[in-house]
Structures are given as structure tokens and as C-alpha cells.
Amino acid sequence: MSEEKQVLVEQQGQVAVITINRPKALNALNTSVYHELDAILDEIEQMEDVRCIILTGSARVDKEGNIVPQKQSFVAGADIAQMKDLDVAGGKFFGNDGNAICRRLENFPVPVIAAINGFCLGGGCELAMCCDIRLASEHASFGQPEVGLGITPGCGGTQRLARLVGMGKAKEMIYTARGNYTAQDALDMGLVNYVYPYEQLMDEAMKLAKQICKQAPVAVALCKEAINVGCQMDLDSALKYEANCFAQCFATEDQKNGMTDFVEKKKGPDKHPFLGK
Known part of the structure; x- marks a missing residue:
């Protein structure tokens, strides 16, 4: 049996929807996810008719097969299981992989919309900040909790966050390691553009993407x-x-x-x- 892909892409007209697909791991980022995402971006670059990207996380379902909005995740962070035994050189390689993907998204020739459907923590928040526009579900939560694990943010959290929300708020978020900033908090500080009910998030992201696609x-x-x-x-x-x-x-x-x-x-x-x- 072939291994399930950890990053999925679906073209919907002129919009490419990328989904981080590790729901059991809250869509945590590891080296293979970074490499798959890089390959997906290569693929999208060959799609001449794609004018916008939506980036989101796969949904988790309960035992009855129902989606519970409060338990969803965009990306809950980098994969701690992979990082915990790294040495300095390994940490540098891991960080470089993440930074390369973040920069590629940031500089990708078409706009990228993050549809943040749940936990958006650590590496997930860093990934979202590389996108041009961020939409969040009302149950999403944000934070840069790395110092609680004995590390710094490693994929731009100390740099992009301060540029987006101001130095004081960024230092508060990073120094306290809080992971419970609400979608409304994120909206108030300018970290996200809009907040929607979970059920409307992808429709609103698609509506915005299509509006962008109409332009030159x-x-x-x-x-x-x-x-x-x-x-x-x-x-x-x-x-x-x-x-x-x-x-x-x-x-x-x-x-x-x-x-x-x-x-x-x-x-x-x-x-x-x-x-x-």
C-alpha cells in the first residue's frame, strides 16, 4: 500500500487549494512535509492558469465521523517528535528546510491565502505569516510557544510577527509562550484579515481567491x-x-x-x- 500523501493539492478553476494532510498529528510540520510542499509548489508553477493559492489544514473527525470545529488544526507547530533529539547541526538543517519553504511561499508569483481552520501555533503561525492574506475560523487559536520548549522560533517568527503586529505584541507572544490567543485577538492585532464561522471559512477564502483571479x-x-x-x-x-x-x-x-x-x-x-x- 502506498504511503498517504502529507500534502494534497486540488485545482479548482484558477485556484489551487493546498492542504497539509497529517490530521492525527494536528498537521505538524516535519521534513517530509516541507519536501512534499516544495514539490507541490513546483507542480503549481507549471499550471499556467492558476492565479491564486489557498493553504489550509486537513480536518479531523471524531469516532462518529463528524467534524468538531473546536478540535481542528491548520498547523499546530513543527513536529516535536522529530526535533527533540536533534543536535545543533540537525537543528540548523531542520530550520533551513522550514525557512526555505516559508520564503518560497512568501515570494511565490501568485497570491497565497491562508485559511486557518484551527490551531495555528509555532511553525504553523510562521507558515501562515508567509501567506499574503490570512483568514481564520472563529475557533482558531494562535501563538509562538517555542520558548516553553527551550527553543526560539526558527522559521521567521521573531521577524515576521514583529513586522505584522508590532514589536511589543510580538515580544509578549513569544516571551510568554502562550498558545491561546483567539481568532478575535489575532484580528485585533492585525495578524489576520478576517474571522468567519468554521463552516464558512473555505467558501470565504474561495470567494476572495476568485476576486483576485479576476484581476490582471x-x-x-x-x-x-x-x-x-x-x-x-x-x-x-x-x-x-x-x-x-x-x-x-x-x-x-x-x-x-x-x-x-x-x-x-x-x-x-x-x-x-x-x-x-
Whole structure:
């Protein structure tokens, strides 16, 4: 019997849905998950019609086969069973694997939406922070509890969290090792964009993904690049980088068709493409 895949992908129109598939282990991240996820991203890069990705965790079911929202997990962390006996060199290799995947998601040419359906702790929170947009179910919980295990966050938690929620809140979350920040807490601090009932989470993620898919793909990709790169620069350098991205758009058919269509067919304020949406 072939071993069950730990990362699944399903293409739904122009959206690729990636699911971390270790429900019995709360979708914990190990080396094989990182490698499978890397291979899945290779596969998606060959799908020319994919314009957005949704990343989520597989659902757990009880003995009766029912999904219990309060017991679901996006990713409950990195696999402690694999990490516990590592030495310094092994820890570095494990961290490098995780960091490589996080950076790849962060810089992937299409937007990535995290649909956080439950526990989002440690490495799971780090994985979610690499995504462009984060949606959470109302039962999701967040935290960076690594110091309680005698380690630091190792896949960007000390860096991305402070950039997203501010240094003070990030230090609180990391220093206390709390793993019980609620979805509302995450929304209030800016860690997630929206919170939905569990049953609506994937529908809302798909609705958002489809809205992104309707836009000019090269322009969206360049916007992602400009934001990610520009945030690491001083403002003057970032504005020059944005100007270069802006200029590149004028070599695309989307720009030519979009602007021509607007000028020729959608004249008048009631037909403006940015109004009434």
C-alpha cells in the first residue's frame, strides 16, 4: 500500500487549494512535509492558469465521523517528535528546510491565502505569516510557544510577527509562550484579515481567491513583488522599485486591453471600473 500523501493539492478553476494532510498529528510540520510542499509548489508553477493559492489544514473527525470545529488544526507547530533529539547541526538543517519553504511561499508569483481552520501555533503561525492574506475560523487559536520548549522560533517568527503586529505584541507572544490567543485577538492585532464561522471559512477564502483571479495576473504579481521588496527598503528606494514595476505593466496585453476597453466602452462615471464594487 502506498504511503498517504502529507500534502494534497486540488485545482479548482484558477485556484489551487493546498492542504497539509497529517490530521492525527494536528498537521505538524516535519521534513517530509516541507519536501512534499516544495514539490507541490513546483507542480503549481507549471499550471499556467492558476492565479491564486489557498493553504489550509486537513480536518479531523471524531469516532462518529463528524467534524468538531473546536478540535481542528491548520498547523499546530513543527513536529516535536522529530526535533527533540536533534543536535545543533540537525537543528540548523531542520530550520533551513522550514525557512526555505516559508520564503518560497512568501515570494511565490501568485497570491497565497491562508485559511486557518484551527490551531495555528509555532511553525504553523510562521507558515501562515508567509501567506499574503490570512483568514481564520472563529475557533482558531494562535501563538509562538517555542520558548516553553527551550527553543526560539526558527522559521521567521521573531521577524515576521514583529513586522505584522508590532514589536511589543510580538515580544509578549513569544516571551510568554502562550498558545491561546483567539481568532478575535489575532484580528485585533492585525495578524489576520478576517474571522468567519468554521463552516464558512473555505467558501470565504474561495470567494476572495476568485476576486483576485479576476484581476490582471502580471499586475497582481508585480504588486506582490513591490510590496514584499519595498518593505525591506527605505521609502525613496521603494518608490523607485514601485515605479519600475508600474512601467513593466505597459508591456502587457492586460494593460493594453484593460485601458482600451475602459476608454472605448466604459465612458462615464457610472461605468468606472473602480466604483460600485
